[in-house]
Amino acid sequence: MDLQIRNVHKSFSGFPALVDVNLEIRSGELVALLGPSGSGKTTLLRVLAGLEFPDYGQILFGGENLAGKPVRERKVGFVFQHYALFKHMTVLENVAFGLTVRARRERPSRDDIRRRAGELLDLVQLGGLASRFPHQLSGGQKQRVALARALAIDPSVLLLDEPFGALDAKVRKDLRRWLRELHLKTGYTTVFVTHDQEEALELADRVVIMNRGRVEQVGTTDEVYDHPATPFVFDFLGTPNVFAARIDGRKVTLDGDSQPIETHSIHPSGPVDVYVRPADLQIVVSERLGIPATIVDVQRAGAVIRIVARIDTSGEPIEIELPHASAEADRYAPRQRIRVRPRSFSVFPRGGAPRRSALEDVPGHASADVRSRA
Amino acid sequence: MRASPIPGFGLTLGYTLAYLSLIVLIPLAGVFVKAAGLGVDGLWQALSSPRVLAALKLSFGTALAAAALNAVFGLLVAWVFVRYEFFGKRFFDAMIDLPFALPTAVAGIALTALYAGNGWVGQFLEPHGIKIAYAPAGIVVALTFIGLPFVVRTVEPVLRDAEKELEEAAASLGASRWQTVTRVILPAVLPALITGFALAFARGVGEYGSVIFISANIPQVSEIAPLLIIIRLEEFDYAGATAIAAAMLVLSFALLLLINTLQARVRRSAAPATPPLDTAHPILQGSRG
Amino acid sequence: MTERIDHSLLDPPKLPFEPLIERNAVITEQPWVRWLLTGSALLFLAGFLFLPLIAVFTEALRQGVGTYFESLRDPDALAAIRLTLLTAAIAVPLNLVFGVAAAWAIAKFEFRGKALLTTLIDLPFAVSPVVSGLIYVLIFGAQGWAGPWLAEHDLQVIFAVPGIVLATVFVTFPFVARELIPLMQAQGTEHEEAALSLGATGFQAFWHVTLPNIKWALLYGVLLCNARAMGEFGAVSVVSGHIRGETNTMPLHVEILYNEYNFAAAFAVASLLAGLALVTLALKAFLEHRHAGALSASHRH
Numbered sequence: 010m011d012l013q014i015r016n017v018h019k020s021f022s023g024f025p026a027l028v029d030v031n032l033e034i035r036s037g038e039l040v041a042l043l044g045p046s047g048s049g050k051t052t053l054l055r056v057l058a059g060l061e062f063p064d065y066g067q068i069l070f071g072g073e074n075l076a077g078k079p080v081r082e083r084k085v086g087f088v089f090q091h092y093a094l095f096k097h098m099t100v101l102e103n104v105a106f107g108l109t110v111r112a113r114r115e116r117p118s119r120d121d122i123r124r125r126a127g128e129l130l131d132l133v134q135l136g137g138l139a140s141r142f143p144h145q146l147s148g149g150q151k152q153r154v155a156l157a158r159a160l161a162i163d164p165s166v167l168l169l170d171e172p173f174g175a176l177d178a179k180v181r182k183d184l185r186r187w188l189r190e191l192h193l194k195t196g197y198t199t200v201f202v203t204h205d206q207e208e209a210l211e212l213a214d215r216v217v218i219m220n221r222g223r224v225e226q227v228g229t230t231d232e233v234y235d236h237p238a239t240p241f242v243f244d245f246l247g248t249p250n251v252f253a254a255r256i257d258g259r260k261v262t263l264d265g266d267s268q269p270i271e272t273h274s275i276h277p278s279g280p281v282d283v284y285v286r287p288a289d290l291q292i293v294v295s296e297r298l299g300i301p302a303t304i305v306d307v308q309r310a311g312a313v314i315r316i317v318a319r320i321d322t323s324g325e326p327i328e329i330e331l332p333h334a335s336a337e338a339d340r341y342a343p344r345q346r347i348r349v350r351p352r353s354f355s356v357f358p359r360g361g362a363p364r365r366s367a368l369e370d371v372p373g374h375a376s377a378d379v380r381s382r383a
Numbered sequence: 384m385r386a387s388p389i390p391g392f393g394l395t396l397g398y399t400l401a402y403l404s405l406i407v408l409i410p411l412a413g414v415f416v417k418a419a420g421l422g423v424d425g426l427w428q429a430l431s432s433p434r435v436l437a438a439l440k441l442s443f444g445t446a447l448a449a450a451a452l453n454a455v456f457g458l459l460v461a462w463v464f465v466r467y468e469f470f471g472k473r474f475f476d477a478m479i480d481l482p483f484a485l486p487t488a489v490a491g492i493a494l495t496a497l498y499a500g501n502g503w504v505g506q507f508l509e510p511h512g513i514k515i516a517y518a519p520a521g522i523v524v525a526l527t528f529i530g531l532p533f534v535v536r537t538v539e540p541v542l543r544d545a546e547k548e549l550e551e552a553a554a555s556l557g558a559s560r561w562q563t564v565t566r567v568i569l570p571a572v573l574p575a576l577i578t579g580f581a582l583a584f585a586r587g588v589g590e591y592g593s594v595i596f597i598s599a600n601i602p603q604v605s606e607i608a609p610l611l612i613i614i615r616l617e618e619f620d621y622a623g624a625t626a627i628a629a630a631m632l633v634l635s636f637a638l639l640l641l642i643n644t645l646q647a648r649v650r651r652s653a654a655p656a657t658p659p660l661d662t663a664h665p666i667l668q669g670s671r672g
Numbered sequence: 673m674t675e676r677i678d679h680s681l682l683d684p685p686k687l688p689f690e691p692l693i694e695r696n697a698v699i700t701e702q703p704w705v706r707w708l709l710t711g712s713a714l715l716f717l718a719g720f721l722f723l724p725l726i727a728v729f730t731e732a733l734r735q736g737v738g739t740y741f742e743s744l745r746d747p748d749a750l751a752a753i754r755l756t757l758l759t760a761a762i763a764v765p766l767n768l769v770f771g772v773a774a775a776w777a778i779a780k781f782e783f784r785g786k787a788l789l790t791t792l793i794d795l796p797f798a799v800s801p802v803v804s805g806l807i808y809v810l811i812f813g814a815q816g817w818a819g820p821w822l823a824e825h826d827l828q829v830i831f832a833v834p835g836i837v838l839a840t841v842f843v844t845f846p847f848v849a850r851e852l853i854p855l856m857q858a859q860g861t862e863h864e865e866a867a868l869s870l871g872a873t874g875f876q877a878f879w880h881v882t883l884p885n886i887k888w889a890l891l892y893g894v895l896l897c898n899a900r901a902m903g904e905f906g907a908v909s910v911v912s913g914h915i916r917g918e919t920n921t922m923p924l925h926v927e928i929l930y931n932e933y934n935f936a937a938a939f940a941v942a943s944l945l946a947g948l949a950l951v952t953l954a955l956k957a958f959l960e961h962r963h964a965g966a967l968s969a970s971h972r973h
Contacts, residue, residue: 060551081554093552097570107556110566155552162556387781389864390874395777399789402770406842407795410807413817417810456716463713467706475714477957481721483896484949484956486903488923489942492930493724496731496939503723528720560701589800592905592923596930609802613910616806621815628803635798643791 010071010165010198011036012057017066017076019052026052027063028222034166034200039192041213042202045245049222050202051170057200058168059083070165086159086197090171092151094143100154101126101139107162129157132191149180156188160195169201173208185212206246210234218242240284240357249284250327252300252351253359256281261356265300265322274356282359285351287315287330292347299348302327307341309333316341318349411632418629421622429626437603438611439630445519445607446587449526454580457534458572464535465542482531487592494525495597519605521597529590530583537579541572578645585638589631728946732939743929743937744944751917752925752941755833759908759921760901763840767897768890771848775886776878779856780864790853796845805839805910812838831913836921839907844897851893852886855967859885888966892959899952903945 012034019027027049034040042050055061057068059080068076075083094103102109105126108117117125130136133153143151152172159167172188173181189212192199203209209216210230218225218233218241225245226238237243253264257278260269293299302318305326309315316329329349341347418426429435464476482490498505498515505516515521545568553563591609598605608627615624700706733740743749774793778786796804810816812829822829829835863885867877883890905923912919916928922941929938959967 058555060555079554080551081557081559084557085555087552087555089548089552091546091548093546093548095549095553095567095570106553106558106566110553110556110558110562158552158556387861388868389780389861389877390868391776391878392781395773396781396783399770399774399777402773403789403792406838407845408792410811410842411795411799413810414803414807456713459709460713460717463710466700467710469710473957475717477953478721479717480953480956481725481949484899484903484952485725486905486923486942486945486949488905488926489728489903489945489949490724492926492938492942493727493731496727496935497723503727504719524720528724531720560705585798589803590906591800591802591909596927609800609906612802612806616809616910619815621810621813624806625810628800628806631800631803635800639791639794639798 011069012166012198012200013067013069013072014053014057015067015069017053017056017063017068019056019061019063025222027056030066030222030224032217032224032227034198036198037196038214039189039199039212040201041209041216042200042219043204043206043209043216043245044219044225045204047221048219050204050217050219052222053219054168054170054200054202057166058085058087060087084162084165086162086164086167088152088155088159088167088169088172090174092143092148092155092175094151094154094158096143099140099142100130100135100146103143103154104129104158104161106158126157126161129161130154132160132195133157147180148176149184152176152184156191160197164197167197167199169199171202171204174203181208188212210246218245220245235353237284237355240282243284243355243357247286248328249286250290251325252283252285253323254281254283254356255279256356263300263351265320266350267297270351270354272354272356276356276358280359282357283351283354284357285354287328288313289352289354290327290329290349291352292316292329292341293350295348299350301346301348304341304343304345304347306343314341318347321346414625414628414632417621417625421626425622426626426629429623430630434602434606435608435611435623435627438606438608439627441519441522441606442588442608442631445522445526446584446590448523449530449587450580450584452523452527453530453534453583454576457531457579457583458538458576461535461538461542465539479532479535482529487529487590488596490528491525491593491596494521494528494593498524498597516597517599517605519598522594522605522607525593525597526587526590529593530586533583533586534576534579537582538572538575541575542568545571574645574648578642581638581642581645585635585642588638589635725946728939728942731935732943734939735936739936740940740943743940746937748917748920749925749937749941752920752922753944755836755920756902756922758833759837759840760898762837763844763901764894764897766841767844768848768894770845771850771852771893772890774849775852775856776882778853779859780861793846793849793853796842801843801904801906802910804842804907808835808838808842808911830911831915831919833919835911836908836919839911840901840904843904843907844901847897847900848890848893851889851896851967855886855889856882885966888959888963892956892967895952895955895959899949902948 012032014030014032014034017027017030018025030049030053042053044050052061056063059075059078059082063076066076067074070083080087095106098106101123105122108122108125111117116122127136127139130139133156135150135153135157138146138150138154143154146154152175156169156172173184176184185208201212210233213230215227215229216233217227220241226233226242228236228238233242234246237246240249243249254261255264255278256262256272256274256276257269259272261272261274261281261283262269263283291299301321303321304316304318306317307314308317312333314331314333314335316331318327318329319325320327327349421429430439460479464472464479495516496502498508498521500506500509500514500516502516508515513520515524549567549571550563553567554560558566589609591607594607595610598607600606600610608631612624612627615621615627701709774789778789809830812818812822812835814823814830816830818829829838863881864877867881868874872880902921903923904921905927908921909924909927912921912924914920914924914928916925920928922945926938926942926945929935929941
C-alpha cells in the first residue's frame with residue numbers, strides 16, 4: 010500500500026510538533042523516521058496511525074485520504090515501545106485479539122482464529138509459548154508477540170514506535186536483523202521510528218531525517234550519508250569539521266587555503282560553510298595546498314586514530330580520523346605542523362540558513378532556525 | 384533482631400505489645416474463650432435458633448446486595464472521576480468520603496427521614512407500593528450509603544494507572560470502544576473491584592448504627608445480627624450474645640484473610656500497573672457505628 | 673501538488689468541558705456517552721450522598737431556628753456534647769501515643785513478625801462495632817470476669833464513662849498507627865542516625881528530627897481518629913447505660929431523642945455531628961492536596 014503524507018501540520022497547545030511534512034512511502038518499503046527527541050518522528054507515526062489527528066494536511070492510504078479517520082478504521086498494525094500486551098490474556102489470545110473483535114460478519118471461526126494466531130506465532134518463532142502470559146516472557150519475546158499481534162489483522166502498513174528501545178543492546182542487535190528478515194519475507198510496508206542512527210541506516214530502505222517537526226532529508230543510507238542536504242543531517246550522522254570558505258561558480262576556496270577545490274554543489278557566489286567528516290579530512294604533504302594547522306593530540310580509539318589539531322589562522326579545532334592500520338598513523342605527534350585538505354565535503358550557506366517553508370507565515374508555525382556553528 | 388544504633392526499641396515495642404494486648408488481643412480472645420466454654424452443643428444451640436439464623440442471614444444478605452450495588456455504581460463513579468473533567472469535580476470527589484466521616488447514627492436518621500412514607504423520596508415510592516423505610520430494602524439502602532466509598536477508592540488508583548497504550552493498541556487492532564472497555568480495561572480493574580466489593584461487604588455485615596433506625600427491627604424479618612447481640616446482652620444472656628459475636632468474628636477474620644490474599648494476587652499479577660493497596664486503610668474504614 | 677489543503681478535519685469542541693484525554697483522542701467515548709455516564713454518576717452521588725446530608729440540616733431547622741438552638745442548649749444535650757469531647761480528648765491522645773510508638777518500633781528496627789504485628793494492629797477494623805463493645809462487657813460487666821471485683825470496690829466501667837472511653841479507644845485504635853507506619857518506613861532511619869551521630873539522645877532525635885517529618889501525616893491520622901471517636905455509635909451503645917445526662921455521647925443522645933419522636937432536637941444534635949464531618953472532610957481534602965508529599969503514598973491523587 011502506497012502512503013502519501015501531504016502538507017501535514019500539527020501543534021500541541023501552540024507547540025509545533027509537525028511543520029509542513031511531505032512524504033511518499035512506496036508499497037513494500039521499510040522506512041525509518043530518524044531524529045533526536047522532540048523532532049516529531051513519533052508524532053508523525055501516531056498521525057499516520059490515527060492515534061493523533063493533524064491540524065492540516067492529508068494522509069493518503071492508496072490514494073484515499075484517511076486523515077480524519079480514527080485508528081480503528083485504518084487497519085494499521087502498531088507496535089509500541091513498551092509492547093502494550095494485554096496482561097490478563099495469554100500470548101495466543103493477545104495475538105488473536107484483532108481477529109476476535111471483528112464484527113460477526115467478518116470474523117473467522119474460532120478454529121480459524123486459533124490457527125491463524127498459531128501460524129503467526131510460528132512466524133515470529135514463539136510457537137511453543139502460546140499459553141504463556143506476558144509477564145512470563147522476556148523483553149524480546151514480548152516485542153515479537155506484539156509484532157505478531159499487529160500482523161494478525163493483515164495491516165496495510167506496519168508502524169513501529171522505537172520497537173527495540175526498551176531492550177538490551179545485544180537483544181536489540183539480534184532483533185534488528187530478525188526484523189529485516191521478517192520484512193523481506195512478508196513484504197509489508199513498514200515505517201519505524203528510532204533515534205539510533207545505526208539502527209536506521211542498517212535496517213531501512215530509506216531514511217527520513219527529522220528535526221523540530223520538519224523533514225530535513227529523505228533518502229537511502231548512501232544518499233543521506235554521502236550527500237546530506239542540510240547541516241543538521243550532516244551533524245546528526247557524525248561530527249563534522251566546519252570550515253569557512255568562499256564559493257565562486259564551481260570552485261570553493263577554504264579560508265586559509267591557497268587553491269580552490271572543485272565542487273558539484275550549486276550556490277550563489279559568496280561566503281559558505283564547508284562541512285567535512287573527520288575521515289574525509291586529508292593530511293597533505295605540500296607547501297602551498299591545504300590549510301595549515303598544528304596537532305594538539307593524537308588518540309587511539311579502537312580501530313581508528315583520532316588527531317585533534319588547531320587551525321593556525323583561526324584557532325578553530327578540527328578532527329582528523331585515520332584507520333589505525335594505515336602506514337602513516339605512527340608519524341604524527343603533538344605540536345607537529347600539518348596541512349589539511351578535504352577529500353570529500355558538503356557545502357552549505359554560511360550560518361546554516363534553514364529551508365524555507367511555504368507556510369512559514371501561518372501563525373503558530375514559526376520557522377525553526379538552525380543556529381550557525383561556532 | 385539486629386542491634387540498631389537507634390535507641391528505644393525495647394521501650395516502644397514493649398509498650399506497643401502491651402497496649403495491643405490489653406486493649407485488643409485479650410478482650411477479643413475473651414470472646415472465643417467464652418464461646419468455647421459453651422461447648423459445641425451449646426454453641427450449636429445458641430446459633431441454630433430460627434431468630435439467630437434469620438438475623439445472620441439478613442445481615443449477610445443485605446450486606447451482599449449493598450456491596451453489589453456499590454460495585455456497579457462505584458465502578459461508574461470511579462470511571463467518571465478518573466477519566467472525565469467537569470465543573471466541581473474536586474468538591475464531589477472530596478464528598479465521596481462522607482460516609483467515612485459521618486457518624487452512622489446521623490446517617491441512620493437522615494436516611495430514615497428521606498425514605499419514610501412522608502420523606503422526600505419515600506413520598507414518591509410508597510404510592511407505588513415500594514416501601515423502603517421500615518423494610519429490608521431500607522437496610523440495603525443504608526448499607527449502600529455506608530459502603531459507597533470502598534469500591535470507588537479501591538478502583539480509582541487502578542483506573543488512574545491504566546496505561547493509555549493498551550487502549551490505543553486495542554483500537555489499532557480494530558476493537559470498538561465498547562470492546563476495548565470490556566475486554567481490555569475492565570479485566571485489568573477486576574481484582575481491585577473484587578477487593579472493593581469484599582471491603583464493602585465486610586463493612587456492611589457488622590453495621591449497626593445506620594441500620595437500626597431505618598429498619599423496623601422485627602425479629603426474624605428485619606432484625607440484624609448486631610441488634611440481636613445487644614438484645615441478648617440486655618437479657619443478660621451473655622452466652623447467647625457471645626455465640627453470635629464469635630460467629631461474626633470468625634467471618635470477619637476470614638474476610639480479612641481473603642482480602643489480603645486478593646490484594647497480594649493483584650500486586651503480583653499486574654505489577655507495574657497496580658500500586659499496592661492498603662488492606663484496612665484508615666480511609667477505607669472511616670467511622671463505623 | 674495543486675490540491676487544496678483539507679482543513680475540515682477537526683471536531684470543533686462542542687462541549688463546555690473537555691475530557692481529560694486530548695480532544696479527538698482515540699481512547700475516549702463519544703460525547704453523549706460521556707454525558708450519560710457523568711450524569712448517572714452524579715445522580716447516584718446526589719441521591720445517596722447529598723440528599724441525606726441536606727436532610728439532616730433541613731430536618732434540624734424544620735421547627736425554626738429558635739427551636740434549633742434551644743435543643744442544643746438543653747442540659748442533657750450539653751452533657752452529651754461534653755462527654756463526646758471528653759471521650760475524644762482521652763481516646764485520641766492515647767491512640768496517638770500508641771501510633772507513634774508502634775510506628776517507631778516497626779519503622780526504625782528490624783525484627784521478625786512485623787507483618788503479623790501490623791495485621792494485629794488492623795484487627796479492630798475488622799470487628800463489628802457491637803462486638804467491639806461486647807468484648808468489654810464480657811470482662812467488666814456485672815456478669816463479667818472482673819465484674820465481682822469491680823462491684824466489691826464500688827467501681828464501674830460498664831454503664832459508666834470509663835467503659836465508653838475504652839470502647840472508643842478500641843474502635844479508633846489503628847488510625848494513627850496506620851498513617852505513620854508506611855510513612856516512617858519509607859522515610860528510613862538516616863535522619864535519626866545523623867542526629868544521633870551529632871550527639872542527640874533518642875528522644876531529642878525523635879522530637880527534632882522525626883516529628884517534623886511526620887507532622888502532616890500525624891495530623892491526618894488524628895483527624896480521622898477524632899472523627900471516628902466522636903461519631904462512634906454501636907460500640908458505645910453497648911457499654912453505655914444510655915443514662916441521660918451521664919453516659920450519653922452525642923450519637924447516643926441523638927438516638928434517645930429520635931426514639932422519643934423529638935425529631936427536631938435529634939436532628940439538631942445530629943447537625944453538629946454532620947458539621948464536624950464536613951470540617952473533617954475539608955481538612956482532609958486540604959491535607960491531601962497541599963501536603964500530599966508528606967503523607968503516605970496511598971493518599972496522593
